[in-house]
Amino acid sequence: MRVFVTGATGFVGSAVVHELLDAGHQVLGMARSDASAEALAATGAQVHRGSLEDLDSLRRGVDEADGVIHTAFIHDFTQFEKSCEVERVALGAIGDALAGSNRPLLVTSGTGLLAPGRLATEDDANESSFPRVVSEKTTEALAARGINASVLRLPPTVHGKGDHGFVPILIKLAREKGVSAYVGNGDNRWPAVHRLDAARLYRLALEKAAGGVRYHAVAEQGVSFRAIATVIGKHLDVPVVSQSPEEAAEHFGWFAHFTQIDNHTSSAKTRAQLGWEPQQVTLLDDLEQGHYFTA
Numbered sequence: 069m070r071v072f073v074t075g076a077t078g079f080v081g082s083a084v085v086h087e088l089l090d091a092g093h094q095v096l097g098m099a100r101s102d103a104s105a106e107a108l109a110a111t112g113a114q115v116h117r118g119s120l121e122d123l124d125s126l127r128r129g130v131d132e133a134d135g136v137i138h139t140a141f142i143h144d145f146t147q148f149e150k151s152c153e154v155e156r157v158a159l160g161a162i163g164d165a166l167a168g169s170n171r172p173l174l175v176t177s178g179t180g181l182l183a184p185g186r187l188a189t190e191d192d193a194n195e196s197s198f199p200r201v202v203s204e205k206t207t208e209a210l211a212a213r214g215i216n217a218s219v220l221r222l223p224p225t226v227h228g229k230g231d232h233g234f235v236p237i238l239i240k241l242a243r244e245k246g247v248s249a250y251v252g253n254g255d256n257r258w259p260a261v262h263r264l265d266a267a268r269l270y271r272l273a274l275e276k277a278a279g280g281v282r283y284h285a286v287a288e289q290g291v292s293f294r295a296i297a298t299v300i301g302k303h304l305d306v307p308v309v310s311q312s313p314e315e316a317a318e319h320f321g322w323f324a325h326f327t328q329i330d331n332h333t334s335s336a337k338t339r340a341q342l343g344w345e346p347q348q349v350t351l352l353d354d355l356e357q358g359h360y361f362t363a
C-alpha cells in the first residue's frame with residue numbers, strides 16, 4: 069500500500085513511517101521544511117512538501133496514495149483553538165479528496181477526554197467540549213458520508229526515546245521545584261503506550277481498512293500518577309510529595325488540570341479486532357531506563 073502520512077517527522081508519525089516501511093509499504097510523508105524533508109528522505113520515505121494550511125498539498129498527497137494516516141498537529145498552545153480549526157479544515161479537504169473511493173483514512177485522537185472516573189472503552193463517544201474533540205467529530209462526520217475513516221485514540225502518555233509530551237513536563241517541573249509532586253493520594257491513572265507499539269497499531273488498523281471504527285492504542289489501562297511521580301523523584305533524587313489541589317495549582321501551573329485526570333482506559337476491543345498485543349517496555353520500566361533524565 070502507498071500511504072500518505074501527515075506529521076511524518078513527529079514523535080509518533082516518524083515511528084509510523086518506520087513501521088510502514090518495515091512492513092513493505094511505501095510512504096509519502098508530508099514535510100513543511102527543508103530540515104523535515106531531509107530527515108524524512110533519510111528514512112526511505114518519499115517526501116511530499118506541504119502543510120496542513122495548504123489544502124492543495126493535502127489533496128495532492130491523497131491523490132497519490134492508497135490510504136492516509138493523519139498525525140500532524142500544530143502544538144502551539146498559545147493559539148490552541150486556531151490549531152484545532154486548521155485541523156478541522158485540513159481533515160475536510162483530505163476527506164473530500166478520498167470521497168468516492170474506499171481508501172482508508174486513520175485520524176489521531178486521544179483518550180484523555182473520555183469518561184473520567186470509570187473505565188473508558190472504544191464504545192464511548194467523545195462528548196467533551198474541549199476544542200480538540202474536533203479531530204474525532206470531523207472523522208465521524210466523514211465516516212457518516214461513507215468515507216472509510218476511523219479514529220485512533222492515543223493515551224496522554226505515549227512514551228519512548230524522544231518523548232516531549234506529558235512526562236518530560238513533569239520531570240522539568242520536578243527539577244525546577246526540587247520536589248516530585250502528586251495530588252491527594254495520587255491514585256488517579258494515566259493510560260500509556262510505547263510509541264513503537266502505537267505505530268504497529270496504526271499499521272494494523274490501516275491494513276484492516278474498516279471505516280467508522282475507534283481504536284485505542286492503550287498498552288496499560290492506567291498507571292497511577294503517584295507511581296510516575298515516585299520514579300521521577302527517585303531518578304532526580306528529590307522528595308516525592310503529596311499536594312492539595314491548591315498547592316498543585318501553584319506547583320504545576322497550567323499543567324495542574326492534567327495531573328488530576330483519571331483516564332482509566334481499555335483497549336480490549338481494539339486488541340480483539342486487530343490481534344494487537346503491545347510488546348515494548350511499560351511506562352515505569354521505560355522511565356527506569358534513565359534516558360528521560362539525561363537531558
Ligand SMILES: NC(=O)c1ccc[n+]([C@@H]2O[C@H](COP(=O)([O-])OP(=O)(O)OC[C@H]3O[C@@H](n4cnc5c(N)ncnc54)[C@H](OP(=O)(O)O)[C@@H]3O)[C@@H](O)[C@H]2O)c1
Pocket residue numbers: 074075076077078079080081098099100101104118119120121139140141142143176177178222223224225226227232233234
Ligand atoms: N506524543 C504524545 O504523547 C501524544 C499523546 C496523545 C496524543 N498525541 C497526538 O498525536 C499526534 C502526533 O503527536 P506527536 O507527539 O508526534 O507530535 P509532534 O512530535 O509535535 O509532531 C507533530 C508533527 O506535525 C507536523 N506539523 C506541525 N504543524 C504542521 C503544519 N502546520 N502543517 C503540517 N505539518 C505540521 C510536524 O512537522 P514538523 O516536523 O515540520 O514540525 C510534525 O511532523 C498529535 O495529534 C498529538 O496531539 C500525542
